[in-house]
Amino acid sequence: MTTELFTGAEMVVKALSALKVKYIFGYPGGSVLDLYDAIFQQDEIEHILVRHEQAATHMADGYTRATGKVGVVLATSGPGATNCVTGIATAYMDSIPMVILAGQVPTALIGNDAFQETDIVGCTRPIIKHSFNCRDLADIPNVIAKAFYIANTGRPGPVVIELPKDLLIPQNKAPFHIETNVKMRSYNPNIKGHPKQIRKAVKTINEAKKLVVYSGGGIVLADAAALLTQLVETLKAPITNTLMGLGGISGLHENFIGMLGMHGSVEANKTMANADVILALGVRFDDRVTNNVEKFCPNATIIHVDIDPTSISKTINAHVPVVGLVDVVMQQILDELVATKFTPNEAALQDWWQQIHLWRDMRHVGYKQVVGEKIKPQRVIEAMYKITKGEAYVASDVGQHQMFAAQYYPFAKPRQWINSGGAGTMGFGLPAAMGAKLAFPDKHVICITGDGSIQMNIQELSTCMQYSLPVVIITLNNRSLGMVRQWQDMVYDGRHASSYMESLPDFIKLAEAYGHVGIKIDTLDELDSKLEQAFNIKNKLVFVDVLVDEKEHVYPMQIRQGAIDDMWVSKGVKA
Amino acid sequence: MRHILSILLENEAGALSRIVGLFSQRAFNIESLTVAPTDDNTLSRITIATIGDDRVLEQIVKQVNKLVDVIKITDLTKRKHVERELLLVKVAAVSDKSRTEVKRISDIFRGAIVDIGKQIYTIELTGSSDKLTAFIETLNNETEIIESVRSGCVGIARGEKALRV
Structure with a gap:
């Protein structure tokens, strides 16, 4: 029996099919023409031709944010790849999984300043989760499988794969083998929160009199809205979302007090500033939330749940850090609440909510639309x-x-x-x-x-x-x-x-x-x-x-260098 | 405070550039950096000497650990450890007096003269980074240093504790 041999271009397409990819967003050019030829000759995967590679990355990104599926981008070497940089940085900053296939000049020409040669792995190093220089044809399928695994597990992010032209040409062939069940000794993201930390978190929640839940993009990425809603309803606590976390709980939910941060609601920022316990879920205490970190919520004990240990105590010190997938950790917290027979402190809650309603009433949110004047x-x-x-x-x-x-x-x-x-x-x-x-x-x-x-x-x-x-x-x-x-x-x-x-x-x-x-x-x-x-x-x-x-x-708008709740509520008026 | 970090990582193209890039990208300090494959040549070991307070160190360790190529990182300065650095230094040895003096200083520091030219001695010295610095200062008082190269420090924990896969 002879083993069937494939070109690198065919392998890319076969690997993407095996990973159930439906769309590639891209733009052709010299170094990836063989790959385009392979895409042309099949119909499992559709290629979407954009008009600028930056748009390919954003389109893949939008597709991913809407569906949760990893977006795939294809660009040629040199300017094609560098045009992707802004889109890759955008995905990186918001932890969006993405796989970018970038063409490269033939291996023998790398380093020679060849036509349309750019070191795209070097260019993107600070804005990717990981990257691969593919140098062996037979590696292509497993590199792609690894890229998807890395992009979409742990804290998600973009992964760049550089494919030199000589790996894709019809003259070079190799057998196809793909291991979709990826295991890596150097990469094993945490999943569950440490039981001791969960107990600590629940104990802190139990002792809280002014609890607030502060949730972010992690909830959206983990598709954990139902669990979050259940947790908030169990705790009867107010909840605020970051800009990235909107929709993590319904914007119409009665416990929702609005977005927080620079243009957050007065009640959200006041609630944060006055809380005694902050339960932070899938957030990273971004500077657009905290305002001046020196003045940030001085009286709060902070429980910080995140999949990425570097996010914890980076800008704001966490008193109870919990590293794990936010959905898994929320379930652990819910289980521990049940196990410890948690009952909400109704008296404290009543006072807390009364205060929050007062803040809500003084919020001055809004705008005045006068008939006959310009549209607001x-x-x-x-x-x-x-x-x-x-x-x-x-x-x-x-x-x-x-x-x-x-x-x-x-x-x-x-x-x-x-x-x-x-x-x-x-x-x-x-x-x-x-x-x-x-x-x-x-x-x-x-x-x-x-x-x-x-x-x-x-x-x-x-x-x-x-x-x-x-x-x-x-x-x-x-x-x-x-x-x-x-x-x-x-x-x-x-x-x-x-x-x-x-x-x-x-x-x-x-x-x-x-x-x-x-x-x-x-x-x-x-x-x-x-x-x-x-x-x-x-x-x-x-x-x-x-x-x-x-x-x-x-408006509202935080006053620069102030505390989280130092805000302008309208022109010249402070909260 | 000075810390010595030992990093075990995949011996792959680009792994070193990710470490170095991370330090510059996040404005972390590198005092010295050494890298070489280990006894298992699929693995590299990097030793970085860095300076920072506890908060910065916590971020450095977490950020390095987050790199996909990194298998383990440990702060050697947190426990008992052995630390060594290699120095090769070329000094002027033009008179009998200076040759004698250089030899004497070298002996006191347990250095070895590994090359001799008409008017130069090349000395090899191993020890803690502090010792090397002291040696250079002493030499500087006696003769002219023509060229020197330091390896950057490497370190290993004392006792049973081992940094392995």
């Missing part, structure tokens, strides 16, 4: 929420619109809210929305964006046409870089350095030029009806250009 951006989000019944996937770009969406669209479920939280990557929204739409063609998928962000990957309107991806793009058009402008108003005495866009395109004509539908909204009285109209167009991408008040600021 917040009003657009509320309209969008109403029309989609809160069920849409909302992929956001970065800026004021992102914060307004986080504040005014209460997400019922995890994975509905797709945004670049850690990296803050403008240009993320549209391709991310496309990835979500590809996964859920029958759902409303919105790209909420601004006139600045949308122009950072606007070329993808062409990809949307090619693959029939009818997302609804809602541009909160304030003719300026709103968040930059806000800071310039607040910190730089209103000097709007380079935050004003004097030469915006006609977005309606632009959308139409790509073959889509454009709708312009510039007065309040047509907002609801025209938005409704946009969502009723099912088979075409609709670009909604809403002219909003450029003077509006995002």
